[in-house]
Amino acid sequence: MEKEQGCLYLVATPIGNLEDMTYRGVRILNEADLIAAEDTRNTRKLLAHYDIHTPLTSYYEHNKLTKGPQLIAKLNEGMNIAVVSDAGLPGIADPGTHLAQLAIAEGIKVTPIPGANAALSALICSGLDTVKFSFIGFLPKTAKRRRELLTGLKKRTETLIFYETPYHLKDMLKELIQSFGEDRQAAACRELTKKFEEFRRGTLAQLSDYFAQNDPRGEFVVIVAGANESEAQNEQEETSLSPVAYVQKLIDEGISKKEAIKTAAKALNIAKRDVYQAVLENEQKKNAL
The missing domain is CATH 3.40.1010.10 (Tetrapyrrole methylase, N-terminal domain)
Known part of the structure; x- marks a missing residue:
C-alpha cells in the first residue's frame, strides 16, 4: 500500500x-x-x-x-x-x-x-496608508537594477514596504530621495518587538538627516508613502510624451541612455527596439543640422 x-x-x-x-x-x-x-x-x-x-x-x-x-x-x-x-x-x-x-x-x-511578520507590523505602526500597499523587500544589489526598480516605483500610489540592513540604510535613503523626492513621507522602523524598538517618522529628507547624525542599528523596515494625486497626474503627462522626449527626461534625471530606453518602452507600452530607433533617428537629425 x-x-x-x-x-x-x-x-x-x-x-x-x-x-x-x-x-x-x-x-x-x-x-x-x-x-x-x-x-x-x-x-x-x-x-x-x-x-x-x-x-x-x-x-x-x-x-x-x-x-x-x-x-x-x-x-x-x-x-x-x-x-x-x-x-x-x-x-x-x-x-x-x-x-x-x-x-x-x-x-x-x-x-x-x-x-x-516584520513588514505588516511596521506598516500598521507607520502612520501611513494601510489600504493599498506593496511589499518590495530588499533592493537589488547593483546600482543599475536599484535605479530601474525605483524609477518604476516612483509614481505608484500605494504605500511601499522595504527591508534594509543598518549598513546600507543611509545610502538607501539617499537613493529613495533621488527617486521619490525629499518630501515623500516615510517611516524607518527598527528592532521590532525587541527592547530597543523604534519608529522614526517624517519625510525622507528628515529621516536621512537623522541617520546621518545617528548611526543606524538593528534591522530596518522602511515604509514609504505612495505618490500623491499631483505626482500621479505628472505620470499621466509623462506617458503622453513622445518616446524621444520621455528618454531625454529620464537621462536628465541621471539615468543612462540604455536604462532610459528600457524604462520608456515599459512605461509607454512600446517595443524597446522602436524606442531605440526613434532615439537613434532623432540623434541622426541633430547631427545632420
Whole structure:
C-alpha cells in the first residue's frame, strides 16, 4: 500500500520577542518529523526556549536547489516537515517560497501557520496608508537594477514596504530621495518587538538627516508613502510624451541612455527596439543640422 504524502507547514517564528510564538506554532514544531531551518543555530535557540526536540536540517538560499528536492522526497514518503526562517513568515524574503512551489507541483499539501511578520507590523505602526500597499523587500544589489526598480516605483500610489540592513540604510535613503523626492513621507522602523524598538517618522529628507547624525542599528523596515494625486497626474503627462522626449527626461534625471530606453518602452507600452530607433533617428537629425 502506497504511503500517504506528508504535509509541508510554513511556520511563522518571532521577529524578536520570543513571546510572539503562537500555541499552534509550538505544537506543529513539536509534532513535525523534521524542521527545515534557514539558520539552524538561530532556530536551536527558539527550540530550546520551548523545549522542542524535533530533528533539524538546514534549508537556505545557497542550498535550496539541492536540498529542496531531498525534502520533497521525504514529504512524498509521508514525513511532515515544518519550514522556518530566521524570523517571521517563511517565504517572505527567504527561500521558503521555492520549497512551497516544489511541493505544490508535486501535489503535496502546503499549509500556513500564521504569526509575526516584520513588514505588516511596521506598516500598521507607520502612520501611513494601510489600504493599498506593496511589499518590495530588499533592493537589488547593483546600482543599475536599484535605479530601474525605483524609477518604476516612483509614481505608484500605494504605500511601499522595504527591508534594509543598518549598513546600507543611509545610502538607501539617499537613493529613495533621488527617486521619490525629499518630501515623500516615510517611516524607518527598527528592532521590532525587541527592547530597543523604534519608529522614526517624517519625510525622507528628515529621516536621512537623522541617520546621518545617528548611526543606524538593528534591522530596518522602511515604509514609504505612495505618490500623491499631483505626482500621479505628472505620470499621466509623462506617458503622453513622445518616446524621444520621455528618454531625454529620464537621462536628465541621471539615468543612462540604455536604462532610459528600457524604462520608456515599459512605461509607454512600446517595443524597446522602436524606442531605440526613434532615439537613434532623432540623434541622426541633430547631427545632420
